[in-house]
Amino acid sequence: xxxxGFSDSYDAVVVGAGNGGLVAAAxxxxxxxxxxxxxxxxxxxxxxxSFVRGRFEFEPSLHEVxxxxxxxxxxxVRILLEDKIGIDTEWxxxxxxxxxxxxxxxxxxxxxxxxxxxxxxxxxxxxxxxGSRESVYKFIRLCEEVVDxxxxxxxxxxxxxxxxxxxxxxxxxxxxxYSLQDVLDALKMPYRAQKIITAYWxxxxxxxxxxxxxxxxxxxxxxxTKQAFIPRYRSHEFTTALDMKIRELxxxxxxxxxxxxxxxxxxxxxxxxxxxxDRIKTNHVIANTSPHTVYSRLIHPRTAVLEIAWxxxxxxxxxxxxxxxxxxxxxxxxxxxxxxxxxxxxSTPDTNDIYDAFHRLERPIGxxxxxxxxxxxxxSPEGTSIVYLTTLFxxxxxKNVSPAEYFKLKNRIAEEMIDEFEKVVNxxxxxxxxxxxxxxxATFARYTGAFNGGIYGYEPVVWxxxxxRMMTMNEEKYIKGLEFAGGFAFRCHGYSSSLQSGETxxxxxxxxxxxxK
Amino acid sequence: xxxxxxxxKIKPLGIxxxxxxxxxxPGRKKRIQKAPATVIGSLQPVNALACxxxxxxxxxxxxxxxxxxxxxxxxxxxxxxxxxTEQLAYFRPGQYLSFTFEVEGATVTRPYSISSSxxxxxxxxxxITVKRSDGGFISNxxxxxxxxxxxxxxxxxxxxxxxxxxxDRRHIVGIAGGSxxxxxxxxxxSILEGDLDISLTLFYGSNRKDEIIFKDDLxxxxxxxxxxxxxxxxxxxxxxxxxxxxxxxxxxxxxxVDLDSCSIFICGPQAMYEHLDSELAxxxxxxxxxxxxxxxEIKNVERLSGxxxxxxxxxxxxxxxxGKRTVEIDAAAGESLLVALERAGLxxxxxxxxxxxxxxxSLLIKGDVFIPADVDGRRQADKKFGxxxxxxxxxxGNLEIVVPRRKVR
Numbered sequence: 046x047x048x049x050g051f052s053d054s055y056d057a058v059v060v061g062a063g064n065g066g067l068v069a070a071a072x073x074x075x076x077x078x079x080x081x082x083x084x085x086x087x088x089x090x091x092x093x094x095s096f097v098r099g100r101f102e103f104e105p106s107l108h109e110v111x112x113x114x115x116x117x118x119x120x121x122v123r124i125l126l127e128d129k130i131g132i133d134t135e136w137x138x139x140x141x142x143x144x145x146x147x148x149x150x151x152x153x154x155x156x157x158x159x160x161x162x163x164x165x166x167x168x169x170x171x172x173x174x175x176g177s178r179e180s181v182y183k184f185i186r187l188c189e190e191v192v193d194x195x196x197x198x199x200x201x202x203x204x205x206x207x208x209x210x211x212x213x214x215x216x217x218x219x220x221x222x223y224s225l226q227d228v229l230d231a232l233k234m235p236y237r238a239q240k241i242i243t244a245y246w247x248x249x250x251x252x253x254x255x256x257x258x259x260x261x262x263x264x265x266x267x268x269x270t271k272q273a274f275i276p277r278y279r280s281h282e283f284t285t286a287l288d289m290k291i292r293e294l295x296x297x298x299x300x301x302x303x304x305x306x307x308x309x310x311x312x313x314x315x316x317x318x319x320x321x322x323d324r325i326k327t328n329h330v331i332a333n334t335s336p337h338t339v340y341s342r343l344i345h346p347r348t349a350v351l352e353i354a355w356x357x358x359x360x361x362x363x364x365x366x367x368x369x370x371x372x373x374x375x376x377x378x379x380x381x382x383x384x385x386x387x388x389x390x391x392s393t394p395d396t397n398d399i400y401d402a403f404h405r406l407e408r409p410i411g412x413x414x415x416x417x418x419x420x421x422x423x424x425s426p427e428g429t430s431i432v433y434l435t436t437l438f439x440x441x442x443x444k445n446v447s448p449a450e451y452f453k454l455k456n457r458i459a460e461e462m463i464d465e466f467e468k469v470v471n472x473x474x475x476x477x478x479x480x481x482x483x484x485x486x487a488t489f490a491r492y493t494g495a496f497n498g499g500i501y502g503y504e505p506v507v508w509x510x511x512x513x514r515m516m517t518m519n520e521e522k523y524i525k526g527l528e529f530a531g532g533f534a535f536r537c538h539g540y541s542s543s544l545q546s547g548e549t550x551x552x553x554x555x556x557x558x559x560x561x562k
Numbered sequence: 563x564x565x566x567x568x569x570x571k572i573k574p575l576g577i578x579x580x581x582x583x584x585x586x587x588p589g590r591k592k593r594i595q596k597a598p599a600t601v602i603g604s605l606q607p608v609n610a611l612a613c614x615x616x617x618x619x620x621x622x623x624x625x626x627x628x629x630x631x632x633x634x635x636x637x638x639x640x641x642x643x644x645x646x647t648e649q650l651a652y653f654r655p656g657q658y659l660s661f662t663f664e665v666e667g668a669t670v671t672r673p674y675s676i677s678s679s680x681x682x683x684x685x686x687x688x689x690i691t692v693k694r695s696d697g698g699f700i701s702n703x704x705x706x707x708x709x710x711x712x713x714x715x716x717x718x719x720x721x722x723x724x725x726x727x728x729x730d731r732r733h734i735v736g737i738a739g740g741s742x743x744x745x746x747x748x749x750x751x752s753i754l755e756g757d758l759d760i761s762l763t764l765f766y767g768s769n770r771k772d773e774i775i776f777k778d779d780l781x782x783x784x785x786x787x788x789x790x791x792x793x794x795x796x797x798x799x800x801x802x803x804x805x806x807x808x809x810x811x812x813x814x815x816x817x818x819v820d821l822d823s824c825s826i827f828i829c830g831p832q833a834m835y836e837h838l839d840s841e842l843a844x845x846x847x848x849x850x851x852x853x854x855x856x857x858x859e860i861k862n863v864e865r866l867s868g869x870x871x872x873x874x875x876x877x878x879x880x881x882x883x884x885g886k887r888t889v890e891i892d893a894a895a896g897e898s899l900l901v902a903l904e905r906a907g908l909x910x911x912x913x914x915x916x917x918x919x920x921x922x923x924s925l926l927i928k929g930d931v932f933i934p935a936d937v938d939g940r941r942q943a944d945k946k947f948g949x950x951x952x953x954x955x956x957x958x959g960n961l962e963i964v965v966p967r968r969k970v971r
Contacts (some may be wrong), residue, residue, distance in 0.1 A: 048927065049883035049964035087911065087923055087966055095941050097918070098722065099849070104943055184602035211580075219579035222586050223572050231572045282943035289947050299885070300966040301911060320970040321885070341602040352599045360597035366608065369684040375850050444607030448614050448652035449684060453818050456568045456728055463728070480728045498608035513590045 047292045051299060052327035055081045057554050058317050059333060060304045063091030063493070064540060065530030066333030067287040068547025069401030069554075071130045073331075074296035076555050082291060083319060083329075085303035085434070090284030091333070091493045091531075092500055094333040095538065096478040101373030101425050105434065105484065106500060107280045108387060109139045109273030109414050111264055112541040120271040122541045125548055132286035135277040139420045142166070145244040146469050150237070150394050157241045158385060160451075161272045170238055176288070177238035184232055184242065188266035190216050191259050198515065221512050225261045229518075243396060244389045245498040247413055248539060250365045250437055250501045257510030262535055275420050303494075306345035307332070307527070311327070314526035318345070329526045329558060331550045335503075335533040337363060337496045344524065354523040361509055364501025364538060365403060365437040366486035370459040372432045373425065373480030378418045381430060382472045386419040388412075390469050396404030406443060406454075408461045409436035433475065434462045440497030443486045455483045485561060509535055516547070528554050614651065616718040619971035620659075621645035624712040625687060630775050634741065636677065636691045637708055645713070650683045653719030655748040655758060656827075656855070659688065660717045665703050668970075669909040671917075672700045675859065676719070677744035677776075679751035691775065693741040711739065717971075720913055723829065723855040725749065725760055730825040731851065736764040737810055737838065739830025743775050746829065750783045750791050761790040763819050765785040765810050767834065769799045794818055809837060812844045816960045821845055829855040855893070856916030856937075863896060863956050866934050873932070873958045880929075881962040886907060893961065899924075899931075899952035903965060910952065911968040917954035922965075930960030 059070045062084035069081040088094055092106040114120030115138065119128070126132050139161075147155040157173045159166060163185055171178045177303045194217035196340045198205055210218060210244070220228055243253050245265060251257075276282045291298055303320040307330055322435060332339045337358050340350045374381065391399060392410040399411040417424045417431040425431045459481070463474055486498030503509055514535035522528075532538030534546035556562075564672045572579050605613075621642035628636045641647040657676045668757060678689035694705045708714070723745055725734060736746045743766055752758040774795060784791045795805040796814065805812060815821060826847070828838060842852060860866075864874040873895045880893040880902060891906035893899060900922055903910040913921040918938035926948045933940075937954045944950070952965070 048888075048924070048962075050886055050888065085969075087969075088919060095943070097920075097939050097941060183570075186568050187570060216568065218583045219570055219576060222579075222589075223580040227572050228570070231570060278942040278946065281941050282946070285941075285943045285947050285949070301969040302967065303969075312639065321967060337602055342604045347601075349603075350732065355592070355599045355601060356597040357594050358602060359600055360594045375848055408903075440606065440608040446611060449609070449680075451611075451615060451652070452654055457725070460728055475728070477850075479848075481726055481729045486608045487612040487615055490606075490609045490618050494609070496609075497606035498612070508586070508590050508593060513586050516587050517590060 047295055048298045049297070051081055051297045051323070051325075052079075053324075055079050056327065056558055057081075057329040057331060057532075058083060058327045059331045060307070061091065061315065061333030061531070062089040062170075062284070062288070062298070063333045063531050064093050064284075064543040065532075065534060065547040065550065067284060067291070068125065068130065068544050069331045069551040070291045070298070071287055072548050072551035073555060074291050074294035075130065075423070076211055076551075078555060078558060080291070081325065082218075082298045083304050084298070084300050084303050085320070085494060086492060087300045088281070089288045091214060091281055092489065093284050094281035095279035095281035096482070098371075098482055099373060100429070100495065101431055101480050102279055103371045103373070103431060103482065104417060105278040105369070106367070107275065107540055108413060108435070109151045109275055109539045111273055112162040112267040112271055112383060113274040114271040118271065120267060122544055126283065129548070130287070130290055132283060132290050134283040134286045136274040136482050137277060137421045139273040139275060139386050141385060142273070143244055143387045143389055145241055145389045147240060147391045147394055148216060148469050150240060151391070152237065155237060155240055155516065159241065159244075163269055166269050167343060170241060170453075173241060174235050177235050180232045180234040181238055181242065184229070185266065185269070187216055187220065187228065188262035190214060191220070191262040192266050193545040195263055195511070196267045203518075213226040220258050220262075222507060223258050224507055225256045225258045227394065228258045229253070240394065246396050247389065247411060247437065248269070249505055249537070250400075251506055252395075252400035252506050254397050255506045257505050257507045259512055260505045263511070264539065266361045275417070277421055291409055304343060307339065307343045309349040309524055312349065312525055314524060323516065329554045330530075331528045331530050331554055333531045333547070335496045335499070336529060339527070349524065351523050357521060360504040362506075363440070363496055363499045364441045364504050365534075366489055366495075366498040367484070367500045368409070368436050368438050368458060369484045370462055371480075371484070372434075372474060372475040372478055374427065374430045374432060374474060375479045376430065376477045377428050378416050378430045381477065382473065383416045383419065383430070383432070383470075388414040388466070388470065390414065390466065391404065392465060403437045404439045404442055406438070406446070409458065409465075412436045412462055412466065414466055422426070429479070434466055436462060438486055440486050440499055444496070451487070455485050459483045502534070502538040505537045511535060526557070576631070607622060613810055614649070615747040617647075617651050618717065620651060620716045620718065621647040622688070622714040622716055624708050624710055624714060627708065627710060630691060631773055632696045634691060634775050635705065636689050637704070639690065640686060640687045642713060643838045650686065650688055650921055651718050652680055654724035655679060655752040656724035656745040657719040657721045658745075659690065660720060662715045663703060665700070668904050668907050669689075670700060670904050671912045671915065672729065673720070673914055675744040675855070676749070677747045677929045679748050679755055680757060681752070681755045691741060691744050717913065720919065721855070723827065723853065725758060727759070729850065731823060732760045733819070734760050734762050735815065735819055735821070735824045735826045736762055737767075737826060737828045737830070738764065739767045739834035741775060742830035742834070742855070747776055747779065750787075753790055754783060754786055762792070763824070764791070765796060765815065765818075766793060767796045767798060767810050767830070770795070771797060771800055771802050771805065771908060792818075810841070812841045814931075815845075821847065824851070826852045828853070830857070832857050832861055856914055856918050858915050858936065859898065859901075860908040860934060860954060863932065863934065869932055870937070870958060878957045879960045882906075882908060883964045884910070885967045893957040895957060897956070899950070899955045899957065899961070899963070902957075903952060906964070909968055910965050912953055917951050920951060922952045924952050924966065925948055927962040928971065929962060930958040931961065932956045
């Protein structure tokens with residue numbers, strides 16, 4: 046077991062101990078590579094962490110992990126964490142898919158609580174929107190084909206058979222260059238069913254007219270068929286379990302150690318330099334951060350960043366940051382009248398309007414709010430509950446905020462979100478707040494150094510979704526020996542994507558190491 | 563595939579959809595080629611805001627020293643511009659700063675509440691107020707070494723001991739003991755400056771009248787507040803007319819305020835908390851209405867319930883892994899692991915020194931420790947996997963731990 050020391054040279058250095066970096070380091074260490082994981086903060090996880098206030102321990106960012114599955118029907122993420130890496134973490138299923146409330150929808154208030162399971166989902170949808178079954182059924186079939194196609198692409202290791210693709214996954218190819226809205230229109234899905242089925246859009250952070258259908262389809266299908274899960278002791282449990290596993294496998298981890306430079310010679314990685322002045326030799330770096338950050342701050346000399354690398358960054362759009370109100374309440378969910386786990390509340394019906402509003406520093410008109418006790422009953426002491434309300438902001442919406450107005454501003458926005466939740470769900474939270482903490486884009490920037498506070502990777506619009514990223518992965522590799530993991534990697538953002546991105550980056554790096562590249 | 567085959571067309575002809583697919587990669591390349599090659603700046607606006615709110619380090623310089631009482635001084639600290647601190651970080655009244663000291667070859671930290679107001683930080687200074695005490699390693703160091711012009715290093719504002727309008731009642735009952743008055747002075751000033759829209763009734767316990775810190779300041783703040791600030795002095799060792807005598811009790815609080823309409827904030831020494839815990843229990847108030855500032859280093863750990871008597875007074879060895887170094891150091895039963903690390907000159911990270919902030923979080927590899935339950939602020943998974951906060955962890959035998967290096971700032 047590694048006891049915290051480190052050497053002067055490594056097979057691979059992983060920069061950042063977020064979801065992607067932790068899995069990458071564990072995967073490489075398990076393969077016997079001499080691996081060093083460097084993290085600027087004093088904790089593992091990045092956004093996947095926890096923090097304590099009074100008698101409450103809060104979850105900073107996770108709502109639910111997709112593609113996890115119950116033990117008898119494991120999803121890819123459970124297989125990765127439990128079978129391939131082998132960590133010891135307890136997971137709880139989320140009880141229902143979501144409750145969606147759009148108070149001012151065309152034709153009156155929309156308030157739908159949707160279950161997991163394809164049959165259950167279809168039946169419930171038919172109840173809310175009679176006549177929707179056929180189009181929703183077709184939509185789910187399309188989503189299934191997308192998931193199967195991605196599985197096939199993964200197995201083909203970048204060399205898919207075109208005949209197989211066109212014969213078996215024709216619908217996947219035909220929908221790959223369209224938005225979610227394009228596909229819903231083609232299926233002639235009834236309007237209110239469209240609203241219900243797109244509720245998860247905010248997890249990807251792009252309005253449905255621009256959001257890539259393929260990525261939404263893959264996420265939606267995995268949630269509906271594999272349920273959603275959440276760790277017993279917040280994300281800090283599985284990230285610390287990964288930390289322990291990396292050490293057990295002989296990997297070294299250094300916290301409070303920021304990488305200042307990724308040293309590049311003749312277009313390839315030759316080492317890293319840290320905030321402590323450590324110079325470490327390596328030919329392989331996995332960056333668990335954005336290309337924006339790597340190129341603008343880390344690559345040394347800066348002239349090693351090619352013009353095309355800057356163009357690629359500038360063509361893409363960094364996704365949203367978040368604003369979260371964490372409440373420790375001194376009443377149980379039953380006493381409060383909170384029966385669901387996950388609440389999507391959209392104060393205006395059009396997702397593209399909400400997307401635009403998230404770019405302005407104004408009253409949030411969309412929120413995803415979780416009552417954690419409804420999945421993990423003992424996540425807080427008896428007679429109490431944990432509720433967190435999340436909305437999105439672009440980092441730039443906060444760019445003119447001064448420190449002197451910051452604290453009042455964040456409490457004002459927090460109050461607006463609590464008011465909206467109370468009004469729409471008809472509950473009272475205000476009178477039971479024992480602990481409150483509010484995280485803004487500046488908070489996420491503070492703890493992780495994320496580019497402009499972003500919690501998502503590049504926006505998965507049609508042209509920059511998983512498939513085009515996958516198909517251009519090799520040619521867009523601008524520095525030899527450098528791979529990316531996390532929400533900015535080709536799988537796009539979200540916990541399950543960033544965790545799995547770590548494995549992909551590790552396997553690509555391992556292959557290079559083995560081939561002496 | 564388990565379900566039925568369907569055949570979707572987005573465009574009227576399916577062939578157009580396949581063409582659109584074929585165009586996905588060329589289209590992407592075109593977009594990238596058309597994008598500007600502008601070099602991206604290394605400090606984005608939100609990252610810059612985060613640095614202003616939470617600077618890793620603030621270089622300060624002592625601008626003024628004032629005697630408050632015989633053994634209490636207030637130090638006014640200004641930004642040390644030559645060392646790169648242009649502006650002082652804004653804060654919430656009630657927060658503290660963690661100072662770093664180099665004393666006798668050891669790097670040591672101490673948290674001090676800011677006794678000045680946020681407006682004064684914007685105007686260019688912080689004040690902290692330090693009581694010299696017997697055996698007070700750092701307070702004596704400050705008294706002996708800090709003079710006008712001394713260079714001082716602190717972190718950003720820290721702590722959660724502040725009024726929150728979404729959580730607390732607007733009438734705050736402050737209970738202060740000795741130098742625990744400092745955060746309340748900041749709050750009282752903020753009330754007058756219009757930053758805090760609350761009223762404050764302050765119960766302030768001192769031993770003797772001549773030991774009251776900020777006596778005139780508090781009187782002036784009360785007089786100028788139009789009834790929003792009221793100070794009740796409580797003297798433990800003296801009977802003086804116009805002052806309450808004895809300790810602060812539930813009965814005394816009830817004599818002055820309606821406890822159903824206020825939130826209680828407490829800041830003082832460890833002994834005061836022990837006394838108040840039983841007094842406040844009589845009031846049967848909801849926890850949300852009672853907030854306590856952390857009080858720093860645990861003293862006399864062997865007196866605490868659950869402490870194994872056989873360990874008291876013993877000396878142990880601790881094997882420490884820190885960066886590339888592995889060293890064996892002494893660890894006394896009565897001192898926290900953090901103090902042992904500092905004593906050995908190892909420069910461990912720390913901020914709150916009270917078990918709550920987690921900055922000193924370290925991995926316990928081997929050995930038994932004692933962690934007082936009511937200051938154990940660890941995450942549940944850290945308890946599960948053996949991570950500890952050395953500032954409130956005491957050795958019960960020989961130990962082996964991994965400690966992260968301090969962040970370089």
